[in-house]
Amino acid sequence: MLRVLARPDPDGVSDAVLVAAACAQDLHAQEALVRKHGLMLNRLCFRLLGSREDLDDLVQETFLRAFRSLKTLARPEAFRGWLAEIAVRTAHNLIRRRRLMSRLGLRTSQPIVIDELIAPAAPLEAMLALGAIYRIVETLPAKTRIALVLRRVEGRQLDEVAQLMGASLASVKRWLAQADRALAAERGAWEVQG
Amino acid sequence: MTRPERPLGEHMVDATSEIDVSRQWRRIEARLWRPRARLRGWLAACGALGVATSLALVLASRQARPPAPAPIVAAPVVTPEPFFAEGTRIESAAGTKRELALPDGSRIALRPGGVLTLARSAKDEVRVVLERGSADLDVLRDSDRRFVVAVLDVEFVVAGARFVVSVSEGARGKTAAAEVERGAIEVHRSIARSVLLAGESWTSGVSVASAGPGPTADDASVASTPRTASSGRATADDARSLLAVATRARWQGRQRDAARALDELSRRFPNDPRAALAAFELGRIQLDTLHEAGHAAGSFRTAMNLARDPVLREDAATRYVEALDRGHDAAACLSAREAYLAEYSTGAHAGHVTASCRDR
Numbered sequence: 001m002l003r004v005l006a007r008p009d010p011d012g013v014s015d016a017v018l019v020a021a022a023c024a025q026d027l028h029a030q031e032a033l034v035r036k037h038g039l040m041l042n043r044l045c046f047r048l049l050g051s052r053e054d055l056d057d058l059v060q061e062t063f064l065r066a067f068r069s070l071k072t073l074a075r076p077e078a079f080r081g082w083l084a085e086i087a088v089r090t091a092h093n094l095i096r097r098r099r100l101m102s103r104l105g106l107r108t109s110q111p112i113v114i115d116e117l118i119a120p121a122a123p124l125e126a127m128l129a130l131g132a133i134y135r136i137v138e139t140l141p142a143k144t145r146i147a148l149v150l151r152r153v154e155g156r157q158l159d160e161v162a163q164l165m166g167a168s169l170a171s172v173k174r175w176l177a178q179a180d181r182a183l184a185a186e187r188g189a190w191e192v193q194g
Numbered sequence: 195m196t197r198p199e200r201p202l203g204e205h206m207v208d209a210t211s212e213i214d215v216s217r218q219w220r221r222i223e224a225r226l227w228r229p230r231a232r233l234r235g236w237l238a239a240c241g242a243l244g245v246a247t248s249l250a251l252v253l254a255s256r257q258a259r260p261p262a263p264a265p266i267v268a269a270p271v272v273t274p275e276p277f278f279a280e281g282t283r284i285e286s287a288a289g290t291k292r293e294l295a296l297p298d299g300s301r302i303a304l305r306p307g308g309v310l311t312l313a314r315s316a317k318d319e320v321r322v323v324l325e326r327g328s329a330d331l332d333v334l335r336d337s338d339r340r341f342v343v344a345v346l347d348v349e350f351v352v353a354g355a356r357f358v359v360s361v362s363e364g365a366r367g368k369t370a371a372a373e374v375e376r377g378a379i380e381v382h383r384s385i386a387r388s389v390l391l392a393g394e395s396w397t398s399g400v401s402v403a404s405a406g407p408g409p410t411a412d413d414a415s416v417a418s419t420p421r422t423a424s425s426g427r428a429t430a431d432d433a434r435s436l437l438a439v440a441t442r443a444r445w446q447g448r449q450r451d452a453a454r455a456l457d458e459l460s461r462r463f464p465n466d467p468r469a470a471l472a473a474f475e476l477g478r479i480q481l482d483t484l485h486e487a488g489h490a491a492g493s494f495r496t497a498m499n500l501a502r503d504p505v506l507r508e509d510a511a512t513r514y515v516e517a518l519d520r521g522h523d524a525a526a527c528l529s530a531r532e533a534y535l536a537e538y539s540t541g542a543h544a545g546h547v548t549a550s551c552r553d554r
Contacts (some may be wrong), residue, residue, distance in 0.1 A: 030226070031219055038215035039208075046209035055209060056218055063222050103471045103503075104437060122205035130202050139504065155201025177540060 019076035022067060034063055037080055041087055047153045048091040048146060050112040050134050058094055062087040081163075088146060088164045095142045112138060136182045147172050148179035224299045225334070283311045286327070296320065300341065303330040313344070328360035333377075345370040348398055349382040357390075371397040433459050433466040440472070449483045460496055470500035474510050477517065487521030508538055512547055519550045527551035 013032065021029030038059070045058045065086050066079075073082055114131045122130070133152060137145045143165065150161045151172075162172045286292040286304045294302040300320070304310055308327025314320065319340045322331075333341050333352045341352040345361050348370045355377025362369050372379065373395040381388045381396055390396050440455035456476035460469045477493035480486045494517055497510035511534050518527035531551045538544060 027223065027226075031223070034219045034222060035212075035215060038218065039210065039212075042210035042214065042218075043203070043208070047203050047206065052209055056214075056221070059218050060222050060225070063218075064225055067222075067226065103468065103506075105433075105468055117206050119205050119207050126202055126205040130205065133202070153201065153203040153206070155203065174540065 014077065015079040016076040019070060019073065019079050023070050030067055033079065037083055040080065041083060044084060044087055044154065045091060047149050048088070049095075050117065050137055051110060053110050054094060054098070058087070058091055062090050065090065085164050085166070088150070089166065092142050092146055092165075095145065099142070132183055132186050136179075136186050140179060140182060141175075143167070143171075144175040144178045144182075147175040151176055221299065224297065280312060280315050283309070285309045300331070300333045302332075305329060324359055324361055326361060328358060330356075330358050332356045345372075346398065347383060351380040351382060352377075355379050369398050371395065433463040433468050433472075436463075437468055437472060440475070449479050453479050453484065457493075460493075460500065464500060467502070470497050470502065470506055470510075473497035473500060474506060474513070477510070477513055481513065481517050481520065487517050488523075491517035491521060491523070491526075511538065515547050515550050524551065 015033070015036075018029045018033050018036070022033055041059050041062060042055065045055055045062070046052070049055060049058065062083065066083050073079065112134050114134055117134055118127050118130050130153070133148060137148065140148065146165060147161055150156045150164060151158070156164065158169060158172055162169050165172065284292060284294065284304055286306050286308045288306050290306055292304045292308075294304065296302070296315070302310070302322065305328045308329055309325040310329060311323045311325065312321075313323045317339065319342065321342045321344065322329075323344045329343075331343065331352070333355055343350040343352065343359050345359050346368055350357070350359055350372055355374055357372055357374040357377070357379055359370070359372045362371070372381065372390060374390045379390050381390060383398065388396070436455045436459040440452045440459070453476055456472040456479070459466070459472040460476065463469050473493050474497040477490045477497060480493055481490035491514060494510045494514035498507055498514060501507035501510055511530075515527060515530045515534055518530055528551050531547055534547050535544060538547075
């Protein structure tokens with residue numbers, strides 16, 4: 001299909017304005033939101049999944065859920081963070097479903113290829129840390145895995161992790177402690193601090 | 195926990211680019227259900243094509259002298275046939291297959307001689323009625339939208355799957371059938387429910403014309419047949435088939451049949467990766483549905499022994515304690531509780547397990 005409509009300039013309009021227009025089913029506003037936050041969302045989803053498998057599906061599903069429930073967003077200017085919350089929830093469901101399908105023999109698990117995740121110019125310490133994390137994520141419960149990625153890979157604060165996961169701070173700390181033990185078993189030299 | 199100076203994610207590759215985002219937007223747009231916007235897009239596209247054609251004509255006329263160039267006729271744009279309006283009835287002639295694209299990206303290929311109707315097309319439900327012949331459907335996953343294919347008195351409910359449905363006419367009347375290539379579909383017929391998984395096929399068996407009092411709850415199950423089986427009721431000579439039999443039985447409310455299949459799986463195929471899960475699911479049925487705590491404890495114990503997945507092993511250990519508790523086996527319960535807490539002191543279920551095995 002020939003696209004002749006002018007591409008919106010996503011950086012020139014605030015999220016509040018775009019969200020209001022998107023709520024009114026304005027296709028241009030929805031496209032602008034996708035283009036404005038698409039890279040961030042892809043980055044987050046990629047880190048949660050650890051591969052490109054299902055990445056497109058996850059990103060598309062997240063945006064679709066966001067657009068369908070846009071009217072429930074109390075603060076339109078907080079669209080980016082709200083979108084990330086939806087992505088985390090959707091990723092959690094996807095990870096659990098993939099695990100169940102694998103258990104039932106209805107899906108062949110694709111192992112995470114560490115070399116495809118790490119940038120060539122990454123310092124050695126970062127390479128070792130990322131390698132350890134992504135070697136164990138497939139063995140962790142879904143919530144523990146997500147908490148670990150949000151905290152260590154995304155670098156989110158504990159309260160941010162809790163908000164993104166819709167969980168209490170205590171739960172997040174428990175999951176991270178579980179992840180730490182798994183990392184310690186994996187790497188041996190990982191320092192665990194209470 | 196030590197927090198690194200920079201997030202580790204900044205040392206990861208960028209998985210996507212603007213081009214990927216553009217592609218994703220096109221798919222999102224297609225699933226947003228915007229027939230008017232598509233129409234605007236088509237009109238705009240036609241308008242732009244007209245402008246481009248006119249411009250080409252003007253340029254050509256400036257460069258060349260009479261005779262005047264022949265008018266440029268745009269080549270026809272070939273796309274899947276649009277299929278928007280509710281109530282649209284589609285027929286495919288003999289020897290011709292018609293391909294239809296739905297706004298949500300799902301596709302239907304109506305085979306030659308087929309007739310179908312789009313009975314309903316809404317954001318929460320799409321309903322297609324196959325009146326004659328066969329159709330190949332590729333339905334995209336959408337948890338907010340119910341996709342139904344009605345064939346005779348059968349409804350095939352789809353969440354996301356690739357499958358073939360057909361209606362055929364024989365000496366005993368019409369028969370509905372389905373075969374799943376990918377995903378899963380639910381088969382609804384009167385009060386009967388069953389699930390078809392990838393690689394499985396189903397036929398109504400009982401003809402509509404000669405139907406008596408109506409199908410029973412087990413009607414669909416008798417006809418459901420994995421590809422490897424040759425008779426009516428599914429044969430199960432491997433772990434996967436047994437698991438499929440158990441899954442179908444659970445969907446149909448036949449818990450004892452499901453338990454038998456799961457028990458057989460875990461006993462005959464202990465080295466199969468599914469054996470531990472089968473034992474775990476068996477324990478759940480025995481404890482939660484059949485209220486057979488003693489048997490359930492044995493099943494969870496088996497699951498613990500077979501499980502290679504540490505998460506499954508921990509879950510099985512939790513339920514093992516619960517089964518012993520509900521079976522009032524105090525000594526065994528206390529022993530299992532101590533063993534659990536020794537290994538999973540900070541596990542997700544530690545609090546629940548700690549509270550188990552109280553003196554009664």
